[in-house]
Amino acid sequence: MERKIGVYVCECGPNIAEKVDIDKVVGAVSSLDGVVVVEKYKLLCSADGKKFLEEEIKKHGITHLVIAACSPKQHEKTFMEVCENAGINPYLYQLANIREQCAWITEDKDEATKKAIRLIKAAIGRVKYHSSLEKKEIECNPAVLIIGGGVAGINASLELASPDRKIYLVEKTSSLGGMITNFEKTYPSMQPSSHILKQKILDMDKNENIQVFIDSNVEEIIGFFGNFEIKVKKKEVDEPAEFEVGAVMLATGSNFFDLKKTPQYGYEKFDNIFTALEFEKMNLSGEISLKNGKTPRSVAIIHCVGRDEKGYCSEICCMYSLKFIRYLKDKIPDAQVSNFYSDLCIPGKSYQKFYEQTKGKNVDFIRSTNVEVTKKENKLSIKYIDENGNKNSLLVDMVILAPAIEPTSDVSELAEIAGISQGDGGFFAEEHEKLNPVSTSTDGVYIVGCAQGPKNISDTIVQSGAAAGKILASLIPGKKMEIEVKTSHISESFCIGCKVCISVCSYGAITFDEAKKISVVNEVICRGCGNCVAACPSGAATSKHFTFKQIHQELLEAVK
Amino acid sequence: MTKTLKINKNVEQGILELLRFLLDGGKVSGVFTLKRINKEGSVAYSLVTRSDELEDAVPLFPLMPVNAGKLLSRFSLRGKSNKPVAAVVKPCELRAFIELVKREQGSLENIFFISSTCGGVYPIEMAVDGAVENNLSKYWEAVKKGEIPAQIRPACRGCVEFKPYTADMTVDLVGSSDIDKRCMILLNTKNGEELAQDMKGDFLEKELDKKILDKFQNKREAERKKLFDEIEEKMKGLDGFIDIFGKCLGCHGCSKVCPICYCKLCEFESPDSEYKPSNYESDLKKRGGLKVPPGTVYFQIGRLDHIAISCVGCGACEDVCPVDIPISIIFKKVGESVQKLFDYIPGRDVKEEIPLLTFEKDELSEVED
Numbered sequence: 001m002e003r004k005i006g007v008y009v010c011e012c013g014p015n016i017a018e019k020v021d022i023d024k025v026v027g028a029v030s031s032l033d034g035v036v037v038v039e040k041y042k043l044l045c046s047a048d049g050k051k052f053l054e055e056e057i058k059k060h061g062i063t064h065l066v067i068a069a070c071s072p073k074q075h076e077k078t079f080m081e082v083c084e085n086a087g088i089n090p091y092l093y094q095l096a097n098i099r100e101q102c103a104w105i106t107e108d109k110d111e112a113t114k115k116a117i118r119l120i121k122a123a124i125g126r127v128k129y130h131s132s133l134e135k136k137e138i139e140c141n142p143a144v145l146i147i148g149g150g151v152a153g154i155n156a157s158l159e160l161a162s163p164d165r166k167i168y169l170v171e172k173t174s175s176l177g178g179m180i181t182n183f184e185k186t187y188p189s190m191q192p193s194s195h196i197l198k199q200k201i202l203d204m205d206k207n208e209n210i211q212v213f214i215d216s217n218v219e220e221i222i223g224f225f226g227n228f229e230i231k232v233k234k235k236e237v238d239e240p241a242e243f244e245v246g247a248v249m250l251a252t253g254s255n256f257f258d259l260k261k262t263p264q265y266g267y268e269k270f271d272n273i274f275t276a277l278e279f280e281k282m283n284l285s286g287e288i289s290l291k292n293g294k295t296p297r298s299v300a301i302i303h304c305v306g307r308d309e310k311g312y313c314s315e316i317c318c319m320y321s322l323k324f325i326r327y328l329k330d331k332i333p334d335a336q337v338s339n340f341y342s343d344l345c346i347p348g349k350s351y352q353k354f355y356e357q358t359k360g361k362n363v364d365f366i367r368s369t370n371v372e373v374t375k376k377e378n379k380l381s382i383k384y385i386d387e388n389g390n391k392n393s394l395l396v397d398m399v400i401l402a403p404a405i406e407p408t409s410d411v412s413e414l415a416e417i418a419g420i421s422q423g424d425g426g427f428f429a430e431e432h433e434k435l436n437p438v439s440t441s442t443d444g445v446y447i448v449g450c451a452q453g454p455k456n457i458s459d460t461i462v463q464s465g466a467a468a469g470k471i472l473a474s475l476i477p478g479k480k481m482e483i484e485v486k487t488s489h490i491s492e493s494f495c496i497g498c499k500v501c502i503s504v505c506s507y508g509a510i511t512f513d514e515a516k517k518i519s520v521v522n523e524v525i526c527r528g529c530g531n532c533v534a535a536c537p538s539g540a541a542t543s544k545h546f547t548f549k550q551i552h553q554e555l556l557e558a559v560k
Numbered sequence: 561m562t563k564t565l566k567i568n569k570n571v572e573q574g575i576l577e578l579l580r581f582l583l584d585g586g587k588v589s590g591v592f593t594l595k596r597i598n599k600e601g602s603v604a605y606s607l608v609t610r611s612d613e614l615e616d617a618v619p620l621f622p623l624m625p626v627n628a629g630k631l632l633s634r635f636s637l638r639g640k641s642n643k644p645v646a647a648v649v650k651p652c653e654l655r656a657f658i659e660l661v662k663r664e665q666g667s668l669e670n671i672f673f674i675s676s677t678c679g680g681v682y683p684i685e686m687a688v689d690g691a692v693e694n695n696l697s698k699y700w701e702a703v704k705k706g707e708i709p710a711q712i713r714p715a716c717r718g719c720v721e722f723k724p725y726t727a728d729m730t731v732d733l734v735g736s737s738d739i740d741k742r743c744m745i746l747l748n749t750k751n752g753e754e755l756a757q758d759m760k761g762d763f764l765e766k767e768l769d770k771k772i773l774d775k776f777q778n779k780r781e782a783e784r785k786k787l788f789d790e791i792e793e794k795m796k797g798l799d800g801f802i803d804i805f806g807k808c809l810g811c812h813g814c815s816k817v818c819p820i821c822y823c824k825l826c827e828f829e830s831p832d833s834e835y836k837p838s839n840y841e842s843d844l845k846k847r848g849g850l851k852v853p854p855g856t857v858y859f860q861i862g863r864l865d866h867i868a869i870s871c872v873g874c875g876a877c878e879d880v881c882p883v884d885i886p887i888s889i890i891f892k893k894v895g896e897s898v899q900k901l902f903d904y905i906p907g908r909d910v911k912e913e914i915p916l917l918t919f920e921k922d923e924l925s926e927v928e929d
Contacts, residue, residue, distance in 0.1 A: 494830070496823050498663035503917040517638070535916060537866050539827030548832075 003128055004036045006062035007120060008053060010044040010069035012099055019103035021113040025068070028117045032124055036060055045075050050082050057086035064127045065093040068120045071100045089132035091485070091545060096123040118558050125557035129550045137480035138524055140226030141246040143168065144471055147218055147414070148251035150178020151457060152449030152464040154200050156249055159468035161209040164477035168243060169204075170213045170232050172410075176201050178253055179450075182280045186457060187323040188354035196457070213241065217410075221248055221418050224525040225444030225474075226481045246475045247444045248418060249467050250428060252411070254450035257306035257403035265305060265401055266373035270380060272296070273373060273399040276320060283327045295332055296397035300382050301325070302371055303341035306404035312425055314454040317402035318345045322358045324400060329363075338364040338394060340371050340384060368392075373399055405454035418445050419508055427453045438467040441506065443527075446470065486545035487526040488533060490519050494540035501532035501541055561765035565729075565756045567743040574743020575619045575648065575674070575731060580611040581759050582646050588672065588755070589643035592632070593619045601692035605631050607645070619648040619674075620731070622699050622712070623692060624681045627819040627876050629656025633666035640667035646755070648674045650681070651724040652874040655907020656819035658726065659870045662914055665822050672751055675724035676731035677768065679703035680716030684879045706735030706776045708783060715875025715888035718784030720777055723768070725908045728752035735772035791889050801857070804890070807883040808856040814877035814887050820867040820906075828859045860887075864894055869915055870906040871895030 009025055011017035022040045030038040037060045043049050044067060057065065065088065067079050072095045080090035098116040106112050142165045146153045149171030161167045175181070183193040204210055213232050219240055220231035226246045233240040256277060259267040267273050271291040274282065282288060290296055301321045307313060318341065325337050344365070346355050359365070368384035375381070379395045386392050407426045408414075415422050420440040423429030428447040431439040438446050446467035449460035474481070490501070490510070495518035502510045502519060509525035510532060512518075519540075521532075532541040542548070567574035582588045595606040596616040603621050605628055608614055628649040635641065649657070654675055660666045679702065686692045695711065702709035708717055724730055729752045732744040746766065747753045756763075794800055812829065815821040827833060835854055843850050871891050878888035899905060902915035 494823070494825050494827070496665070498665060498822065500663065500914075500917060538823035538825065539830070539832070 003034045003064050004060065004062050005032075005034045005064045005066060005124055005127060006056060006060055007035055007038040007066045007068065007124065008044060008056070009038070009040045009098075009120070010049070010067065011040060011042050012070060012103075013043060016069070016099050016103045019106070019109055019112045020098055020116045021109060024113050025098075025116050025120065029120050029124065032121065034064075034128060035124060036062065044069055045078050050078070050085075053079070053082045054086045057083070057088060062086075063088065063092065064130065066096060066120065066123045066127055067093065068096040068098045068116065068123070071097050089134075091133040092127065092130050094123040094127040094130065096120045118560075121560070122554045122558040126550050126554040129547065129553055130545070133485045133544060135485060136483050136523070138226055138483055140475055140479075140481045141228075141244050142166075142475050142477040143243070143245040144247045144249060144475075145170065145218070145221070145228070145230050145245045146249045146251055148178070148253055148449075148451065149173075149176040149212065149214070150251060150253050150449065150460075151180050151196065152251035152253070152451075152460045153178070153249070154197070154204060155461050156251060156448065156464040156468045157210050158200060158203055158207070159465060160471060161207050162477075163209060165209065167210045168213065168230070168232070168245065169210060170216050170218055172215070172217055174215050176204065176212065176214070180457065182277060182284060184280070184284045184327065185323065187319050187326075188350045190323070190326060216241075218414070218417060221445075224522070225442075227524075228444065247446065247471045249446045249448060249464075249471075250414065250418060250420075250451050251448045251464060252408055252414060252451040254405045254427075254454065255408050257310060257406050259305070259401065259403060261309055262306055264372045265302060265399070266375070266380070267401060270373070270375045272380060272397065273401065276317070276324070276400060276402050279324060279327075279400045283324075283331075288328065288331050290397055294397075296335060297332075298336040298338070298396040299328055299398045299400065300338045300340060300380070300394065300396040301400045301402065302373075302382075303339060303402050304343070304404075305401045306406075307342070310404045310406060310425060312404075312454075313343070313345055314405040315345060316405065316454055316456045319351060319354075319456065321400075321402050322346070322355055325358050325363055334362065336362045336364075336396075338366060338382075338396065340366050340368045340382065342367065342369065405450060407451070411451075418442065420445055420447070425453065427451065438463050438470065442508075443525075444475075483524050484527055486528040486543065487523045488521050488528060488530070488541055488543050489523075490521050490532070490536075491540045491542070492516070492518055494538050495519055496538050496540070498537065500535045500537065504531040504535045506531060561767060563747045563753055564764050564766035565745045565747060565759055565761050566764060567745070567759075567761040568741070569743055570741065571731065571733065571736075571739040571743040572618070572620055574745070576614055576617060578674075578743075578745065578756070578759060579614055579617065579619065579646065579648070582755060583609070583611045583614070585758070587644070588646045590641075590645040591617075592628070592635075592645055592647035592649075592671075593617045594621045594623070594625075594648070596621075599693075600690045601687045603687065607635075620676060620733070621692075622679065622681045622696075622709070623684070623687055624650060624653070624874065624876065624879075625684065625687070626817060627656050627874050628653035629658075629660055629872075630817075630819040632657045632671065633660040633819070633822070636667040636669075636671070637665055640669035641671060644670045644672065646672045646674055650678050650874075651675050651721060651727075652678075652719070652872045652907075653819075654724055654727060655721070655872045655905075656874060658907035658910050659820060659872065659914075660822055661910055663822060668910060672729075672755060673724070673727040674729045674731065674745075675727035677724075677734040677736075677773065678716075678719075678722045679709055679734055680712035680719065680722075681875075682711060683713050686711070700739070703733055704735070704737050704739060706772050706779075708779055713875040713879065713888070714787060714886065715873050715878060715892060718780060718787045718889070718892070719873060720780050720784060721873070721905070722776070722780065723773065725905075726910070728755065730768070732768055734776050735769060787889050788893050791886060791893060795890070804885060805857045805860050806851070807885055808860060809883060810853045810856040810859065811882065812859070813880040813882070815863055817876040817880050818863075818867065819872070819874065819876070820870045821863065828855070828862060864891060867891070868895045868898040869902070869904065871899075872906050 026038050083090040083093050096119040102112045102116045144167050146169045157167045157169050180193050186193045215235040216232050219233045222229045228245050231240040328335050367387045370385045372383045380399050383393045419442045421429045430437045448463040448467045497517040507525050509522050510519050513520050530543045533543045579591045591608045594603045597604050604625050682692050699709045728749045730746040747756050873892040875888040
């Protein structure tokens, strides 16, 4: 087939035209082998620009298209659509980035122009070797597995469940609700936490599209976005339940820092020292009292327990400590409450107000370091170094420790089962901290709530909603799912079966055919990263849109 | 101290007695060893199941017709050996096999390894006209004294990995002055001990003589430095490089015999690597002249890139090179420098991962940002 390459150079308004001599660029590439037309245009991504391109492709019978414009991150897809509309395969096109990589990085117009010419020549060299690739679609299962029956899991279940989308919720304990069930009230509204949960749990019970497994653990997740096979094992039941889903959400919550690692706080050594969770439970039971049954007159709340050991701030301890002051003041109005903190973390639109309203008579905030708890007669003595560097101490009846939030003990096991990695602090790693905090490196596996990092109830609900939204948008009942086209391929005759590719594949996309003793790419999972191509010693692995030939030609032109 | 079997016979006879004992007693079903093919000194690896077949066996013969690692890989590529086999191999052959096992090209299961401290092997060309036979007595004299025998492969002359790492049994050869009278076999593993159990001979506790082997090591190191320095001088710059590799015929013999070149179909032999008219045109346009067949230097660099991390320095490549390119020294030198980067000795331990397939956490900081 004769190749007719069309090259279109975008001025991007003044963005490119000011720094790159467009006419010179056009002149430099117009007589190259295979190039039938080179044109410049003010703004190719505009509606007029796209229409112009479409007409040009048809008019000149262009078979291969090169656009010199901006970053592919911005408009690669735009021009692929143009190709489709004009009737050529969208993979027979290449974008040369002459804006971010030329115009925007130098004041020197000559240099920018020279580089632009090289990049366009490289794109022309490459596009000649492009092959048509066809879009692929697969059937998918709209059902969702949610692991963890706390507020995140419950909320997501209710958001997602519908007659054409079944939800499987797996909870390892014997009841739903998670951490919140221990709380009497939530901050800053100080409304009973049962308001948040009770109705939702009732709704769950009524919803026939939600199947809840309690006392159960997920044993196996095999497959890929749209088609996961799941095994769930219930305690004391031999046979695991098996079912299929299209997506998985990990809402497994968190644990508290192990206080054995900080013996200076005297926990489990002296009476009347409680963890935050123990105090929540005591408060929920209706009475705040010492071991001898008496009411505490003075209470110390020690913040930031384990912060140095973990190396991060757990975000929520300051706020729930303020809530504890409210609990104490409600039940023992004249109690003296002293807070020992290293930094106060009270961000957000309503937390400062909550803090101001909580401060006041008999409530102290002491910025301190080297806090230590010992016993003195029948009281507890807090030794500390204050803000001015002076040693000080205080006698109290009761101590509450606010320990750091850490991942649950089964986090590594779950990460392995779900095929995702762990990041900072050992929490599940998100795909991108800012751009994609609920997605993971594995398509179709989402992380929400404290499983992703310490966070409060509202942020947890925001995340579970976000992940639900992603699932609703991508896993549509009855609709097929488009999969990556630019995948890797392993040649049967070249593969030597050394499994090197399997070791370097980040997506678990390569399996081993034991009968043939060769590696096989599952193109549904493959994301086309090219690791296997680089690692394969026998040249058996190739990447469909990054063949050796394409890269070689591109480089050849770029450095010529 | 290591449990050691002492057989009061010369070392060759001792090993043969052990092999016969293993076969006759049903402790192994097969023995993998070198056997004489003719009187000119040609030997080949054979798999033997009857002890009378061991008559022509020369397990310690100083010749490596093919790296045994490559052969054992083919033996166990499509599945492990069903029956126990004892293999008598040189240390670098054992290491090559371990490297291949790491790449799923063989299985260690049911293979027991008998190796030795190694004095080196002669080039294959000496095996065709009786030269090896004529040299044998000189060879063993040198080995007994802990000296480097004359005329052995250059790769062997500079080899410092002459002690096997993972053999079940190690025969004490280098610097062992009484190998004419007795055969000392160190039983390094539980398997080694079990195999030798009930064998006629004395069992004692022994180690290899560190002093003697250190001295030998120093000699080898000095020799290696000489070889490396020479090649460094010759290979200087692009001209030096072309001087040396420009001779390459592109016969790919080196890759055929290399134990680490394990691909069934070499990409360099595939149609993809064949020059098209347009390739000739563009190369000629640039340079005005082109060596034919093209790509022979590229082939050598490609091969070097592929195998450097696992090159065991056996020297088989140089042995078969028809134009005498000092490949083994070049590959050894580059290989060792790459291996040093990762503190990796190919074939030291089957559990040690190939550096390409693993990473250390602090390496990540080098590529971050």
